[in-house]
Amino acid sequence: MGIERHLNDTVHVTNLEWLVNWSRKSSMWPLGFGLACCALEMIATFVSRYDLARFGMEVARPSPRHADLMIVSGTASKKMLPAILRIYEQMAEPKWVIAMGACACTGGIYKNYAVVQGIDRHLPVDVYIPGCPPRPEALMDGILQLHAKVMKEQSLHNPPIPKIRSAG
Amino acid sequence: MINSYLPILVIFLVSAFIGVAIIVLSTVVARRNPTPVKLMPYECGMDPIGSARRRFSVRFFVIGMLFIVFDIELIFLFPWAAIYDKLMLFGFVEMLVFVLVLLVGLIYVWKKGALQWE
Amino acid sequence: MPVTESLELNLGPHHPSTHGVFRAVVELDGEIVVNATPHLGYLHRGFEKTCENKHYHQVIPLAERCDYMGASSNSLVYCLTVEKLLGVEAPERAQVIRVMMAELSRIFSHLFWMGTHAHDVGAMTPLFYMLREREEIMNLFELTAGGRLMPNYLRIGGLIRDLEDGFVERLRAFTDHFDRRVDEYEELLTKNAIYMDRTMGVGILSKEDAIALGASGPMARASGINWDIRKSEPYSGYEQYDFDVPVETGCDVYSRYLVRIAEMRQSRRILVQTLEKLPAGPIRASKPGVIFPPQEEIYTKMESLIHHFMLVVEGLKPPVGEVYQCIESPRGELGAYLISDGGPQPYRLKWRAPAFVNLESLGRMSKGCFFADLIAILSSIDIVLAEVDR
């Protein structure tokens, strides 16, 4: 973050960093971004039975401006790829990506001309969730892994921002 | 005399401080990564067609104006409803007159067809 | 008349109310839609090309992902097509369980449609009601073959395994209280003045247009066409069940809603009849060398093991020929046109997707309506993008 330029490392910032990570983790807003069948399991996870609201994630805004987490749930076809990259670019930092389902992780059962063989060829993915479609418990486990990862981030030491080939 | 207005002043200062603090903090502390794609208007993941600064149909403004008029009316109702039990019949009749005046405005607008889109 | 510039807008692939990655470039004059041209293909996964490299029994999971809302009706149409190619008939018990799965997936699909359609028109509560019912049906699907959304329970010649013992009781419990649940939905929407204003007279598709544009299923029945493939060309034992086909003549979004709600009630009636009729018996046809032998026989009999091994390694070798078989999926006439050249892989599989064809009438229905009505019309067609783009 910008603040440690003023502190120039005289003060150890773990506690502030813990606070920053904790606040980011506990109110991470997912982007309502459903591509294919995994989207239905994502919706089932948002709603009352599996209830993502307990992790502070009940606001699934469609606009990338209000989202921190992009769950790529479904098959990323080659025609849709420019749109996915555009939406990822238009999300504000800090942002994370979860590749949900076999199709997003590795192209899954569609090993052919029309499907991107894994979204990590174009996006920096934080958590991969196997399954076709993964059960809601699997998605929640993936989200908890992401929360653990966010807690360990050195967010105050200006971590490098991943560059992607812009779809501009 | 002065101290009866003190709470209002305190509320005003605190709210102003919080508003300004959020804006200042986010400009100083937040991290900037403006890429041309990020600053482009968001249009469902596609290239925006045409520019957003276009001449809009005038009907949008008519509906906008109507909304503001009746919204202000609503704002006046709030403080009145808050101390409704202290105001005897006078307060009630006073507000009734206010609402009736605006009702006449509503009927006029309805008959002129400003609420219909065509 | 002052000249007005029309505004072009992207109802893009990433939009909350396009039910997936559908894109339409909408030309607007103020709030009135002048022209909506759909752009498809954002979920094109090369299904038909991938099938040409798979063995016959490997295509079933692919087919189910083609329409993830009513997954079992997809595997049903594919299995019926291959069985017609082979000239094999599934045994009685398998046919009844297949009807059970098809009707459950019809309710499953109509529920999701009703929830999201009401959400598009502005009513938020039906969405949570219907997700509660869908969780119950997902529990039932789990009991069949383990999958929540796409159970993958049907095989060529019948089913993969028999019903779990708790399945029949849970299905009976579901059918008992499902009618009250549909009444709840009707209380929310049918007589709701706002819903009626928003949907009556919106998205008119006349009977002639519906036939000319190839609309089938609830889209056709809401325009007065009394055509249901379960009645006109019964398959998998549908002639033994008595249910009636809801037909409305309103031709608008409201009558499509009425048709789908009535279809949910009829599907429940069929489910009750399948529960009464459920006969005992084998769950897979026995045709050595063509259909997989039963699981327990593989461990005991030598020829079954050989047949199983040959089928898995070399795959099924059907006679040369071509077949077209269609069923009544939740969206309409779902057909599979299969050509076989005697090899282990389908030579060509053409998938007649009802959502793809119903979507053609969007342009004609949405001319001159409000932009908000365009969203209501789009959701009344009940599109599933995996089926539209294949």
Add this chain to the structure above:
Amino acid sequence: MKQEEIQEKLSTAFSSEVIQAVDEFQGQIYVTVAQEKIREVCLFLKNDPDLAFDFLSFVGAVDKYPKKPRFEVVYQVYSLKRNHRFRIKALVDETEEASASIDSVVSVWPTADWHERETAEMFGINFNGHPDPRKLLLPEHWEAHPLRKDFSALGNDQDTPDLPPRVRN
């Protein structure tokens, strides 16, 4: 009407060089029609009172790669009034100079619009007289016809790139 009666009615209505072949499999009869006469046959199928094929299920194509008349365009029709189905085919060939082409039947059944657009981009058959021959499912910048037998299922980076060219440089 039964499949045989439909087939007889067609054979009597059209001469033998129009109805080239009649085949049957598992009770479903399908007739191969001359490519030039396809619109006439379709009009006859639709307007004849006994046949009344007012509903077109789909227009598809099959690539029989090594064989010489390479493509088969398949029309599956259904009659709502008479509740019977029928299938007709047209053989279309692709030579070096002329690419495969056939008349469009959008004038007969308006639903054929998208079916033909999809078949055109998947096989490279162009339909003459089609009102709106744009690409439907594939990305605009692709030139390949994926459903052809000589096109590998995995695609390659030239014909089916991940990103449009403008973005990659």
